[in-house]
Amino acid sequence: MKNPLSEEQIKKINEISRLPVEKQQEELNRFLKTLTPEQLEYLQKQQMRGGECPFCLIAEGGIESYKVYEDDGVVAVLDIKPASEGHVLVIPKQHVQRSTELKDDNVFSAANKIAKRIFDVLGKDTNIFVANGGDAGQRAEHVIVHVIPREKDDGVEFGWGGKNIEKKKLEELRNKLYYKEERTEKPEIRELEEDYEEKVRIP
Numbered sequence: 001m002k003n004p005l006s007e008e009q010i011k012k013i014n015e016i017s018r019l020p021v022e023k024q025q026e027e028l029n030r031f032l033k034t035l036t037p038e039q040l041e042y043l044q045k046q047q048m049r050g051g052e053c054p055f056c057l058i059a060e061g062g063i064e065s066y067k068v069y070e071d072d073g074v075v076a077v078l079d080i081k082p083a084s085e086g087h088v089l090v091i092p093k094q095h096v097q098r099s100t101e102l103k104d105d106n107v108f109s110a111a112n113k114i115a116k117r118i119f120d121v122l123g124k125d126t127n128i129f130v131a132n133g134g135d136a137g138q139r140a141e142h143v144i145v146h147v148i149p150r151e152k153d154d155g156v157e158f159g160w161g162g163k164n165i166e167k168k169k170l171e172e173l174r175n176k177l178y179y180k181e182e183r184t185e186k187p188e189i190r191e192l193e194e195d196y197e198e199k200v201r202i203p
Contacts, residue, residue: 003062004039010063011080017054018081018139055142059093068117074110076147083148083156086122088114090145098132099143107145114147124149127158 005013009031016027032040057063059075068088069076079087090111096102108128115126129146131138148156 003064004036004042005063007064009035009039013054013057013063014080020134020139053095053140053142055089055091055140055144056093056095059091069110069114071106071110073104073106076110076114079146083146084150084154086118086124086149088118088147090114090147092143096143097138097141099130099145100132102143107143111145111147118147118149122149124151126150127156129158 012031016024016031019027032043035043054063058065058077065075066078066080067075068078069090073093074090075093076088076090079089090107092102092107094103099107111128115128118124118126127146127148127150129148130143132143150156
């Protein structure tokens with residue numbers, strides 16, 4: 001079934017998806033009352049396919065978007081309400097809320113490719129940004145990596161005032177957060193040759 005939604009309606013769905021979770025349902029109910037039976041049927045079919053997430057719909061091609069990159073696991077599209085011109089959303093096709101749930105890191109590999117493309121073509125530096133969870137500013141229940149082109153005095157704000165922290169607290173945090181990958185390879189064990197004679201022993 002061809003997507004019967006207009007560009008304005010697609011834009012509205014994207015806006016709703018960016019609202020805090022507690023406001024999404026109220027706005028969605030209002031929006032659904034404005035749709036024709038054909039449009040409602042289309043969205044219902046998408047929902048039955050597990051496509052209720054707007055970002056899953058974008059990844060599947062169910063919502064029109066301005067695609068700039070795609071591979072087996074990722075689609076990247078221009079943000080229609082960008083922080084700056086050329087702002088790209090890198091969307092994993094796997095539906096997960098946090099980047100820590102991704103099965104691989106191809107979304108970040110794609111984000112780096114987009115950042116390089118922005119620099120090569122637009123000549124702009126970038127911020128690569130991801131919010132994991134509501135307290136970190138995440139508004140959708142689908143992880144998105146933002147690649148945001150930057151230029152001097154562009155009005156895009158990322159920053160914080162550094163806080164003073166005591167050495168004791170730093171040590172405590174270090175001890176809690178320290179993580180080391182466990183070695184999975186077994187060391188190679190070689191059998192001794194039959195004619196081997198131990199001439200020198202080093203204790």
